[in-house]
Amino acid sequence: MQTPSGTLEFDGQAYLDGRASDPAVLGWMEGTPPPPGKRVQFGVQPTLGFPQIRWSLCHMRELVPTVNVWRGDGGAREFPKALRTSDVEALRFQDMDGRARGWEESLHDTYTDGIVVLHRGRIVYERYLGILQPHLPHSCFSITKSYACTLAAALVHEGVLDETRTIPHWLPEMRGTAYGNATLRQVMDMQIGVKYSEAYADKSADIWAYSRAGSLLPRPAGYSGPGNFYEYLVTLQPEGAHGEAFAYKTVNTEVLCWVMKRATGVPFARMLSERLWSPLGCEQDAYITVDSIGVPMGGGGLSASLRDLARFGELMRRGGEWHGRQLLPQAVVDDVQRGSDPAKFAKAGYSLLAGYSYRSMWWVSHNELDAFEGRGIHGQRLYVAPGAEMVVARFGSHPVASSAANDPITLPQLLALGRMLKG
Amino acid sequence: MQTPSGTLEFDGQAYLDGRASDPAVLGWMEGTPPPPGKRVQFGVQPTLGFPQIRWSLCHMRELVPTVNVWRGDGGAREFPKALRTSDVEALRFQDMDGRARGWEESLHDTYTDGIVVLHRGRIVYERYLGILQPHLPHSCFSITKSYACTLAAALVHEGVLDETRTIPHWLPEMRGTAYGNATLRQVMDMQIGVKYSEAYADKSADIWAYSRAGSLLPRPAGYSGPGNFYEYLVTLQPEGAHGEAFAYKTVNTEVLCWVMKRATGVPFARMLSERLWSPLGCEQDAYITVDSIGVPMGGGGLSASLRDLARFGELMRRGGEWHGRQLLPQAVVDDVQRGSDPAKFAKAGYSLLAGYSYRSMWWVSHNELDAFEGRGIHGQRLYVAPGAEMVVARFGSHPVASSAANDPITLPQLLALGRMLKG
Numbered sequence: 001m002q003t004p005s006g007t008l009e010f011d012g013q014a015y016l017d018g019r020a021s022d023p024a025v026l027g028w029m030e031g032t033p034p035p036p037g038k039r040v041q042f043g044v045q046p047t048l049g050f051p052q053i054r055w056s057l058c059h060m061r062e063l064v065p066t067v068n069v070w071r072g073d074g075g076a077r078e079f080p081k082a083l084r085t086s087d088v089e090a091l092r093f094q095d096m097d098g099r100a101r102g103w104e105e106s107l108h109d110t111y112t113d114g115i116v117v118l119h120r121g122r123i124v125y126e127r128y129l130g131i132l133q134p135h136l137p138h139s140c141f142s143i144t145k146s147y148a149c150t151l152a153a154a155l156v157h158e159g160v161l162d163e164t165r166t167i168p169h170w171l172p173e174m175r176g177t178a179y180g181n182a183t184l185r186q187v188m189d190m191q192i193g194v195k196y197s198e199a200y201a202d203k204s205a206d207i208w209a210y211s212r213a214g215s216l217l218p219r220p221a222g223y224s225g226p227g228n229f230y231e232y233l234v235t236l237q238p239e240g241a242h243g244e245a246f247a248y249k250t251v252n253t254e255v256l257c258w259v260m261k262r263a264t265g266v267p268f269a270r271m272l273s274e275r276l277w278s279p280l281g282c283e284q285d286a287y288i289t290v291d292s293i294g295v296p297m298g299g300g301g302l303s304a305s306l307r308d309l310a311r312f313g314e315l316m317r318r319g320g321e322w323h324g325r326q327l328l329p330q331a332v333v334d335d336v337q338r339g340s341d342p343a344k345f346a347k348a349g350y351s352l353l354a355g356y357s358y359r360s361m362w363w364v365s366h367n368e369l370d371a372f373e374g375r376g377i378h379g380q381r382l383y384v385a386p387g388a389e390m391v392v393a394r395f396g397s398h399p400v401a402s403s404a405a406n407d408p409i410t411l412p413q414l415l416a417l418g419r420m421l422k423g
Numbered sequence: 424m425q426t427p428s429g430t431l432e433f434d435g436q437a438y439l440d441g442r443a444s445d446p447a448v449l450g451w452m453e454g455t456p457p458p459p460g461k462r463v464q465f466g467v468q469p470t471l472g473f474p475q476i477r478w479s480l481c482h483m484r485e486l487v488p489t490v491n492v493w494r495g496d497g498g499a500r501e502f503p504k505a506l507r508t509s510d511v512e513a514l515r516f517q518d519m520d521g522r523a524r525g526w527e528e529s530l531h532d533t534y535t536d537g538i539v540v541l542h543r544g545r546i547v548y549e550r551y552l553g554i555l556q557p558h559l560p561h562s563c564f565s566i567t568k569s570y571a572c573t574l575a576a577a578l579v580h581e582g583v584l585d586e587t588r589t590i591p592h593w594l595p596e597m598r599g600t601a602y603g604n605a606t607l608r609q610v611m612d613m614q615i616g617v618k619y620s621e622a623y624a625d626k627s628a629d630i631w632a633y634s635r636a637g638s639l640l641p642r643p644a645g646y647s648g649p650g651n652f653y654e655y656l657v658t659l660q661p662e663g664a665h666g667e668a669f670a671y672k673t674v675n676t677e678v679l680c681w682v683m684k685r686a687t688g689v690p691f692a693r694m695l696s697e698r699l700w701s702p703l704g705c706e707q708d709a710y711i712t713v714d715s716i717g718v719p720m721g722g723g724g725l726s727a728s729l730r731d732l733a734r735f736g737e738l739m740r741r742g743g744e745w746h747g748r749q750l751l752p753q754a755v756v757d758d759v760q761r762g763s764d765p766a767k768f769a770k771a772g773y774s775l776l777a778g779y780s781y782r783s784m785w786w787v788s789h790n791e792l793d794a795f796e797g798r799g800i801h802g803q804r805l806y807v808a809p810g811a812e813m814v815v816a817r818f819g820s821h822p823v824a825s826s827a828a829n830d831p832i833t834l835p836q837l838l839a840l841g842r843m844l845k846g
Contacts, residue, residue: 032685033653033716041715042488061710062717065465067485070558073706075498135493221644230456262455283496285708287484292464293456294485 008109008399011201015399018108021051023131023397028055043218050399053378057113057139057397058131060303061287064215067296069286069304070273077281077323079307079314082122093416096352096408106413110406111379111398113138114306118314118391119421128306130397135284137303138395141376144288144302145253147312149188149361150328150336151271152256156184157329161263163188170259173230178238179255186242187252187259188360189340193240196249200377200401210251214291216301228291229254245347246340246358250299253361257298268296279327280315282308300376306393313382313391316372332360337372337386339364352407369418377401381410388418431532431822434624438822441531444474446554446820451478466641473822476801480536480562480820481554483726484710487639490719492709492727493696500704500746502730502737505545516839519775519831529836533829534802534821536561537729541737541814542844551729553820558707560726561818564799567711567725568676570735572611572784573751573759574694575679579607580752584686586611593682596653601661602678609665610675610682611783612763616663619672623800623824633674637714639724651714652677668770669763669781673722676784680721691719702750703738705731723799729816736805736814739795755783760795760809762787775830792841800824804833811841 006020015021027038039045040052042063047056056063091103107115113132117125132138140147155161163185168175178194179187186192197205211217213225213232226232233254257268264271269288277286286308289301315321316336320328339357350356357364363373369390374382379396381403392414398406429443438444450461462468463475465486470479479486514526530538536555540548555561563570578584586608591598601617602610609615620628634640636648636655649655656677680691687694692711700709709731712724738744739759743751762780773779780787786796792813797805802819804826815837821829 029717032681032688033651033718039716044715059717061484062488062490062713065485065487066489073558135496228456258455265455290485292467293462294452294482295456 010400010405016051018111018129021054021111021399022129023051023054026051026054028052029059048378050397053399054111054113054130054397057378057395058136060139060289061137064289066287066301066303067267067269067290067294069269069277069288069302071282071285072273072278074278074281076283078283079118079310080122082119082124083126084119084124087420088117088125088417091413091416091420093412095412101409101413103413106409110394110409110413111396113379113395113397115392115394116306116310117417117421118310118317120389121314121318124421126307132306132395134307135305137284137286137305139300139376139378139380140302140304140309140374140382140395141300141378141380142250143309143374143376143380143382144298144300145250145361146374146382147272147276147302148253148257148260148268148298150316150332151275152184152188152260153332153335153360154275154328155260155264157332161259167255167259170262171255173234174255177234178236179233180238182242184256184259187256190246190248190252190358190361191243191344192247192249192252193238193242193244194247194249194251195237195239196251198249207250210254214289214295214297216289216291216297228293229295229297230258230293233258244344246345247348248358253299254297257296268298272302275327276312276315277308279325280308280311280322282311284308306395309382309395310391310393313374313384313393316384317386317389317391336360336362337364337370339366339372342366350404352404352411367415369415369422371414371418375403377403379403379406379410381414383414385414385418388422390418390421392417433823433828439474441534441552444477444534444822445552446474446477449474449477451475452482471801473820476822477534477536477553477820480726480801480818481559483562483712484560487712489710489724489726490690490692490713490717492692492700492711492725494705494708495696495701497701497704499706501706502541502733503545505542505547506549507542507547510843511540511548511840514836514839514843516835518835524832524836526836529832533817533832533836534819536802536818536820538815538817539729539733540840540844541733541740543812544737544741546730547844549730555729555818557730558728560707560709560728562723562799562801562803563725563727563732563797563818564723564801564803565673566732566797566799566803566805567721567723568673568784569797569805570695570699570725571676571680571683571691571721573739573755574698575607575611575683576755576758576783577698577751578683578687580755584682590678590682593685594678596657597678600657601659602656603661605665607679607682610679613669613671613675613781613784614666614767615670615672615675616661616665616667617670617672617674618660618662619674621672630673633677637712637718637720639712639714639720651716652718652720653681653716656681667767669768670771671781676722677720680719684718691721695725698750699735699738700731702748703731703734703745705734707731729818732805732818733814733816736797736807736816739807740809740812740814759783759785760787760793762789762795765789773827775827775834790838792838792845794837794841798826800826802826802829802833804837806837808837808841811845813841813844815840
């Protein structure tokens with residue numbers, strides 16, 4: 001691609017490249033006050049527009065209301081370090097377009113804000129770029145889904161939830177919607193026939209109406225649409241059958257979280273705190289964006305520190321066991337790793353994810369590393385590779401929402417990394 | 424006063440009493456979703472209205488955007504305990520209206536959410552009521568001012584700020600406003616002649632316009648007023664002379680914080696983290712509400728845990744020294760404790776605060792305990808009593824904003840407590 005120096009091209013459009021869009025270089029929100037051209041303001045500028053998104057994803061709670069995920073009273077349980085910085089940085093691999101790539105370039109070209117690599121539970125590589133710091137929470141976007149559904153799967157294992165029941169068992173409000181005859185398991189695997197579009201590049205996609213309902217996007221003057229997530233969910237109409245194909249739709253996670261809260265009475269933030277943040281010995285509190293009635297955005301609202309994200313991946317790699325305590329049932333982790341039916345996944349048409357399946361809101365590669373992934377828009381990734389005893393947590397602020405924009409570099413990069421660590 | 428059972432009367436109006444208004448009893452925000460009558464929603468219900476304020480003050484960040492005050496990487500430094508619960512709870516005293524009071528009743532009748540009492544640096548009493556918990560931040564309201572101005576006084580001591588300079592030295596924008604010829608010290612002691620009313624009971628008082636500018640109150644449709652704190656501050660016009668009388672006006676603290684940020688480049692939240700939260704070994708992160716361009720509300724936006732608030736009081740009681748490290752200059756603490764001119768304070772007409780003065784945004788009692796206080800609306804109090812080697816941190820959610828509504832109980836209560844501990 002012929003693009004001007006300091007830019008990269010995606011879908012025919014040129015963007016400042018990783019170095020040129022560094023938020024520290026651009027000076028977002030610096031100054032007293034920041035000059036108008038350097039402000040990131042909810043309802044004034046598109047806070048998730050590029051390049052200001054490179055600032056926003058480390059500062060979500062300064063833009064919208066949030067609920068805290070408490071790390072608990074205990075101290076942090078720090079990862080041991082066994083750094084292999086030079087080995088990692090010497091890594092070279094071929095991207096999906098056949099181009100040779102070096103490690104450093106691959107970080108910048110995926111607009112990486114931070115990356116930590118664990119091997120056998122030890123930090124072998126850790127790097128922060130832009131304005132991310134080890135203690136700063138960064139948006140996880142849809143990796144939030146993997147947290148939510150893993151907890152849901154644990155509740156199923158414990159008998160608190162029955163995954164064969166249909167949604168109205170817990171939410172009678174959902175009768176007459178697309179979810180009236182959907183089982184909880186179909187929701188957990190996103191095999192739901194619902195009229196709802198998640199095409200981020202399409203300004204009229206339903207994802208934006210959902211975001212406005214949840215107060216994640218500003219509402220136009222005179223807005224009379226749904227006032228919160230639940231009011232939006234009850235409007236969803238069927239389109240096609242359930243259980244036949246994977247179809248990635250964030251609203252499934254909101255329905256799931258609504259079920260979890262209704263069934264247990266425990267708010268999502270408290271469940272994360274009690275079941276994961278506190279017993280994992282997380283280093284920092286996390287937080288979740290909330291709608292106008294305090295409902296956390298289970299489909300994408302979590303912000304966490306990079307190492308704390310890695311802790312969750314490492315817990316999954318260890319089969320749910322954490323220093324002598326089983327925090328998640330081994331059966332739940334095994335089930336995620338087995339994945340679901342790749343044939344149903346294939347119907348969704350992800351050309352870069354050949355052979356994948358989707359299970360309990362994890363993307364299961366079925367590759368040589370047995371890797372499964374939490375994936376969030378704009379470059380968020382939690383890559384758990386039991387076959388290489390490796391976990392990679394990465395935050396990014398890529399100009400393009402869809403993971404398809406960074407997969408051509410990211411997937412070969414992580415595979416090469418796993419192969420190297422496997423030795 | 425003849426009021427129905429379960430109510431208390433203030434300024435001729437009856438309110439649910441402390442027990443009847445317990446937010447856990449009333450069930451605010453409980454349910455999935457909470458029923459409309461149990462919701463606390465920014466822009467829909469008055470979130471600081473009573474009795475929903477009893478929920479809101481523990482949940483400010485779920486209502487508005489906030490910035491984090493990081494507790495740092497180190498572990499918490501916990502207070503030793505030397506509980507004297509039964510001694511404290513046996514305390515009886517006479518309130519300012521001449522009525523005999525018991526301890527338990529005094530907690531409920533001041534709508535206390537939590538109180539911790541330190542004597543010689545050890546916790547002798549600790550109690551949580553309503554929905555406050557040890558780890559939950561609660562609004563400090565104007566105790567935020569005492570934090571801000573103590574840091575400002577430290578910057579003056581260090582030579583970073585010159586308190587004899589007038590405000591335009593740092594903020595040329597403030598030429599032509601009330602602050603054009605005001606010195607920093609006059610701002611720090613709130614001896615500013617500025618047309619601005621802080622009468623909370625008056626719906627047209629300037630405090631509400633200030634709050635709307637800072638996004639702490641919803642804006643009416645078509646709002647075209649100031650878009651942030653700074654835009655509001657430059658509209659302030661003179662009214663009377665500076666340096667002649669104490670006049671409590673929150674905008675002074677916003678001007679002060681603007682100066683601190685302009686002069687140092689360090690955001691208030693980071694300064695609090697680096698100079699206090701981290702070296703004090705605070706137990707929890709705190710947070711501050713922010714306006715639409717990320718400016719924290721230095722006049723009242725801080726939420727902190729009760730014990731962390733007590734840590735700040737204890738630091739002041741110890742003359743700024745904290746386990747071998749001087750976190751604040753002794754001279755700054757001594758200067759606060761000496762207070763300023765009670766004659767200038769008397770002009771403000773606080774009938775319940777006879778003999779007080781105001782220095783560096785602390786209320787200095789000049790009483791037998793040499794007590795000085797941070798005071799916030801709706802019952803927030805940090806009472807530092809060197810003469811009794813006592814510090815009391817209290818959070819409340821009183822139906823009436825003005826401290827005058829709880830002072831008739833609080834001041835004799837704390838004095839009696841100090842006398843008992845002094846022995």
